[in-house]
Amino acid sequence: MSKKPFDPSTLQAFGNAAAGHDGVLSDLSGAVVVKPCTAAEIAFYESISASHPDLAPHLPTFMGQLSLSSDQSGSAPVAIEESGTIVTADGVVERLHGKKLDTELHIVLENITHGFTKPNVLDLKLGAQLWDEGAKPEKRARLDKVSAETTSGSLGFRIAGMRVYKGEPVPGTPEGLKEFVEADYEKGYWVYNKMYGRKFAAEDINEGFENYIHGQGKQGKELERAREVLAYFLGEAKDIIRAFEKKESRMYSASILLVYEGDVDAYARAKERLRSAPAGEEGDEEDDLPQLAAVKMIDFAHATWAPGQGPDENALRGMRSTTSILKDLLDSVEKELDAAEAA
The missing domain is CATH 3.30.470.160 (Inositol polyphosphate kinase)
Structure with a gap:
């Protein structure tokens, strides 16, 4: 999957999940999923790239982590940087059911359901x-x-x-x-x-x-x-x-x-x-x-x-x-x- 810029302010509730926790989001294109995670999950994905590339085809493509910056202004589209970080402008995104969720630690992954009609x-x-x-x-x-x-x-x-x-x-x-x-x-x-x-x-x-x-x-x-x-x-x-x-x-x-x-x-x-x-x-x-x-x-x-x-x-x-x-x-x-x- 290619890395493309997207506007974090357009993140919305992800509608194709079969299970899991509230707070899973997707961009407007549907190609990317952003979900709350643990540091262990990010470390595991990073270790796949570094030491176990043979496992990569069996996992969603790892695109980095979502890092928040409350002192940034504006909401222009930003890309996933080489470090694997996306910076948002407002420090929060909408959670499912309308509640706010601290997104300090979110992982950005390929959306496996992208490319399907239903x-x-x-x-x-x-x-x-x-x-x-x-x-x-x-x-x-x-x-x-x-x-x-x-x-x-x-x-x-x-x-x-x-x-x-x-x-x-x-x-x-x-x-x-x-x-x-x-x-x-x-x-x-x-x-x-x-x-x-x-x-x-x-x-x-x-x-x-x-x-x-x-x-x-x-x-x-x-x-x-x-x-x-x-x-x-x-x-x-x-x-x-x-x-x-x-x-x-x-x-x-x-x-x-x-x-x-x-x-x-x-x-x-x-x-x-x-x-x-x-x-x-x-x-x-x-x-x-x-x-x-x-x-x-x-x-x-x-x-x-x-x-x-x-x-x-x-x-x-x-x-x-x-x-x-x-x-x-x-x-x-x-x-x-x-x-x-x-x-």
């Missing part, structure tokens, strides 16, 4: 142990309870949130999902909250993935898209596993983010445009190309390197469970397509 987003929180060594006893107890009562404990991950495009008009939320799903009628989505993922056990977790991958139904072109997207997800997830199996890290409460084009017609148009795009497009033209699917690791607020301690099996277990479920779903979709062809 991004379907699935956030999978990794790990059975969700706390790092610095957590207080009460926090450990609370997170251990969450883990024990959800698929975090049984599978090493849980669904933290989903946004699924349902088309327009948006169907009303079914009675059994009203406490878990809110219909976004303006944008055409069902938005699944964090409690949705907590209701599943290992035996029925596939239901959550099916609701994600079959957002617009299971007709011919939807099934074809599901097969392509699931095959891509599976390949990317396996690549991430292989990359992190070689690393000695600890990434408590990190996530895998899965994204695909939720509008099946936009998906078809994007495929056609990508087929016709000249090979090796670079710069602004590459930034404007549509996207079909993406898989990235995100959320490194509690991530560190652990030399001598081996790979992060806590997170890797969740990644492996994810690949197993993706493979099951892919097999199921292929059987449905084979049956349709034989009919």
